[in-house]
Amino acid sequence: MYGAILGDIIGSVYERDSIKKKDFPLFSKESRFTDDTMMTIAVADALINVTKNTDKREIKSEVIRSMRFWGNKSPNAGYGHAFRKWLKSDDPKPYKSYGNGSAMRVSPVGWLYDDLYRTREVARWTAEVTHNHSEGVKGAESVASAIFLARNGKSKDEIKNYIEENFSYDLSRSLDEIRKTYEFEVSCQKSVPESIIAFLESNDFEDAIRNAISLGGDADTQAAIAGSIAEAFYGVSDELKTEVRNRLNESLINVLDRFQRLIKNEKLPNTDYEDYKISLIQMETCCRI
Numbered sequence: 001m002y003g004a005i006l007g008d009i010i011g012s013v014y015e016r017d018s019i020k021k022k023d024f025p026l027f028s029k030e031s032r033f034t035d036d037t038m039m040t041i042a043v044a045d046a047l048i049n050v051t052k053n054t055d056k057r058e059i060k061s062e063v064i065r066s067m068r069f070w071g072n073k074s075p076n077a078g079y080g081h082a083f084r085k086w087l088k089s090d091d092p093k094p095y096k097s098y099g100n101g102s103a104m105r106v107s108p109v110g111w112l113y114d115d116l117y118r119t120r121e122v123a124r125w126t127a128e129v130t131h132n133h134s135e136g137v138k139g140a141e142s143v144a145s146a147i148f149l150a151r152n153g154k155s156k157d158e159i160k161n162y163i164e165e166n167f168s169y170d171l172s173r174s175l176d177e178i179r180k181t182y183e184f185e186v187s188c189q190k191s192v193p194e195s196i197i198a199f200l201e202s203n204d205f206e207d208a209i210r211n212a213i214s215l216g217g218d219a220d221t222q223a224a225i226a227g228s229i230a231e232a233f234y235g236v237s238d239e240l241k242t243e244v245r246n247r248l249n250e251s252l253i254n255v256l257d258r259f260q261r262l263i264k265n266e267k268l269p270n271t272d273y274e275d276y277k278i279s280l281i282q283m284e285t286c287c288r289i
Contacts (some may be wrong), residue, residue, distance in 0.1 A: 001040060001256060003231025004107040004204065005244050007223030008036035011213050018216035020179055026206070033247060035077040036224045039105035041252055042070040043126055044259040047108055052118075056125055064092060064129050080186075084107045086130055094128055098135035102127035104221045106140040107228035108145025111263045119148045131188075139188030142167040143225055146196060150232035156200050159229075168195035174200050175211055184217045191218055195225035202226075205234040 013030050046066035050059055071079065071087040080099065081086065086092045106123050113119045123144035127137045142163055149159045160171050171193060178194055185191050195212055202208035208230035211224040246252055 001044060001107055001111070001228075001231075001259060002236045002241050002244055003229070004104065004224040004225035005033060005227075005248075005256075006022045006035045006231075006236065006240055007209055007212065007225070007227030008040075008104075008220045009033050009244065009247055010209055011220030013221035014213050014219035015221075018184070018219060020214060020216050022207075022210040022214045024210070024213070026209075027243060031247070033077075034220055035040050035071075035074075035079045035083075035101075036104045036221055037248075037252075038070050038074050038077045039067060039101065040107055040224070041255050042067040043105050043253045044108040045070065046126075047122075048113055048255070048258050048262055049113065051251065052113065056121075059122060060125050060129055063126050067129070068092065083130065092129075094132035096133045096136075097131040098133040098139070098188050099131065099186050100139060100188050100221050100225070102131035102136045103139035103143045103188055103192050103195075104224045106144045107147060107224075107231075108259060109140075110144040110228065111151065111259075113148070116145060116148050119144050122169045135187065138167050139192040142192060142196070143228065146199070146229045147232045150229055152229065156233075160196075160200055163196060169196065171197055171200060175199060175215065179215050182215045182217055184196045186218050186221070191222055192225060195222045196229065198222065198226040198228045199233070201228060202234075205236055205240070208234075 009031050010026050012032050013033050037228050043063060046062040050062050050077060068087055082095050082097060083101065086095065097261045106126055109123045109126060113122060123140045124137050127140035129141070131137065132211055145166070146159050146163060149162060163169055169192070171257065178197065182194065194215055198211035199208045202211055208226045208262060212226035213219045215222060239260055248256070
C-alpha cells in the first residue's frame with residue numbers, strides 16, 4: 001500500500017502539468033494524496049473487516065460500504081463524475097467503467113491472499129462494484145497479479161510473461177517509444193500496461209515512480225500502479241514511508257497500520273469497528289484535499 005500511496009502523492013503535482021522527463025523533485029509543498037489514496041485505503045479497510053474466506057457477496061458489500069464511507073468523507077479528492085454520482089446514489093450500481101480507478105485501488109488485494117487464484121478473484125470483485133466493464137476488471141486483476149507475483153519472489157520476466165499470457169497486454173514496448181506520443185489517458189487498457197512497463201524498466205522503487213510520471217498523462221494514477229508493484233518487488237525505504245505518514249491524517253494511518261499488521265498475520269488491536277475510525281471532520285485542512 002505504501003507504494004501506491006507514494007505514487008499518488010508524488011504524481012499529484014504532475015497530473016495536470018505533465019512532465020516528459022525523469023529528473024524532477026520527488027516532493028514539493030504541493031505534493032498531496034488524492035482519490036487514488038482514498039480508494040486504496042477504502043479497499044484495505046474493507047478487507048480488514050472480512051475474513052480471507054469471505055464470499056463474493058459479502059466482500060462486494062463491504063467494499064461498497066467502505067468506498068462510500070471514505071469517499072463521502074473526502075468529496076474533493078479528485079473523483080471522476082460517474083464515481084461521484086455513485087458515491088451519492090441511494091442505490092449504487094456498477095456503471096460499466098473501464099477507467100483505471102479499478103487498478104489504482106487494488107493493491108491491498110495483491111498483498112493479502114495466499115494464492116493467485118484467490119487474489120484474482122477478489123481483485124475482480126473489488127473492480128466490479130463500479131468498473132464492471134471487462135477492461136476495468138482486467139486492469140484490477142492484472143495489477144493485483146503482478147503484486148502477488150512480485151512479493152512471492154518472481155522475476156520481472158516471469159511477471160511480464162504471466163501478464164502478457166493472461167491479460168493480453170503488450171509489454172514489449174519501451175518507455176522511450178511510449179513517451180513520444182503518450183497523452184492523458186484514464187482507461188485501463190491504455191494506462192495499466194504502460195504503468196506495468198514503467199515498473200519492468202525500473203532499477204529500484206524510486207525509478208519506477210519516475211518512469212511512470214515521465215510518460216506524462218494521468219501521472220498520479222500511473223505512478224500509484226507502478227509504485228504498488230515496485231513496492232512488492234523492491235520494498236520501500238523507511239524514509240519514504242515517513243513521507244507518506246507525514247501527509248496522512250490519523251484516521252488514514254490507522255487503516256494503513258492495521259492492514260500492515262493483517263498481512264503480517266499479527267493480531268489486530270481489540271478495538272471496536274467505529275472506534276478506530278477517528279473523526280474526519282478536519283479532513284480538508286489536515287489532509288490537504
